[in-house]
Amino acid sequence: MDKVVLSLGMGVDSVGVLTRFLLEPETRDFKLDDLIVMTAMTGDEFTETAEHMERFILPLMRKFSVRYVQLSRGGPLASSRYAVLDDSRQPKRMHMVGPWRLRDEQLGNGTVPQFAHGKRICSVKSKADPLEWWKEDHLAGLTYQHILGFSAEEGRRILKDSTYTSASRRARFPLAEWGWTRADTLGYLHEVFGTTWPRSCCVYCPFAASDADHLADRWRREPEGAVLALLMERRAMALNPRATLFSRTSAVQFAIDHRLCRVLALAEEALRRETWALYDVRRIYHAAVDKKTGRRIPTKKGTAWRSVKTLSEGSRQQMIAELHRRARAHGTEAQADDFAIMRAQLCTPDPERFPTTERFLSVGPAGVHDKERRSFHSLWTRLADQTSLFMA
Helix, strand or coil: CCCCEEEEEHHHHHHHHHHHHHHHHHHCCHHHHHEEEEEEEEECCCCHHHHHHHHHHHHHHHHHCCCEEEEEECCCCCCHEEEEEEEEECCCCCCCCCCCCHHHHHHHHCCCCCEEECCEEHHHHHHHHHHHHHHHHHHHCCCCCCCCCCCCCCCCHHHHHCCCCCEEEEEEEEHHHHCCCHHHHHHHHHHHHCCCCCCCEECEEEEEEEEHHHHHHHHHHCCCHHHHHHHHHHHHHHCCCCCCCCCCHHHHHHHHHCCCHHHHHHHHHHHCCCEEEEEEEEEEEEEEEEECCCEEEEEEEEEEEEEEEECCCCHHHHHHHHHHHHHHHHCCCCEEEECCHHHHHHHCHHHCCCCEEEEEEEEEECCCCEEEECCCCHHHHHHHHHCCCCCC
């Protein structure tokens, strides 16, 4: 009999599939001995997710002796692979944090979670990669049925995932087979457990604001998570004024709009305790590439390369004073933006001609790693000298 792998994201859809499989055996075509339930942890879920799992789902798994593998990424590099946090048919508790957390990457790089080219990059790195690596190590040479909790209204996701099917993997989407929408699954879980199942996501998920009232309520209940989101955004915006957590608003403005007074007070207190840094931020904006000809389009912006260097660290007041001193040395002035982030613009990019460069000094919470591509300096120098930029 083929193995069956169920990706359990701890949210409504995948929990609904597992619950029905366990309580209604006629809905599955496999023995529970062949089932492997897997979760990869980001390390930054709301605590109510773990509480619901431990109260309702783990007892079911123990009752039916379901094998549950809890993983996390082992580190920032692919060579770190994954860490097994628990692998048991009698799981006692949720292991929500591993040796690497998604926040480690965001805070260290001074970024917020990214969504590009149809992929949630944060989910791929923290969830998909560890799960795939584990399956490569433990299911090599075996065929398996892969159960995914895509609801009936997620036709595009189902179609996209179906393209990944290989000789060893056969994907199955039970909710779509049953015609169940998200609302159907929510209703089912409420009927079984007598609770409204919470959305599974990180406390700083950039997509959570799509249900603003729900997110505001969660941030009220778990202000520590909200503070992390605000601090992450503050660090990112020091390096990129456009790096708000949400696409249509900032996390801090969201908190203001929803009168999350305790969250704002705790965030300000956390900022007062922070060590601060003066950052030197440089960017090279390349010309876009014509997909048909492969040639550069000098009037259209393409990819950007970023260099970040920490110039000094100290208190907030010390770094602001140092920023003013350096700004004067460059013949310019430091100014505060709408978010009270102090910045001195040293080089302004040309919005109509590419490649072009940008450079500014800014003050923000310390902790962002110095980072730049190996060839960044030589390219920057060529542009600064107004010579042609080598195009690979």
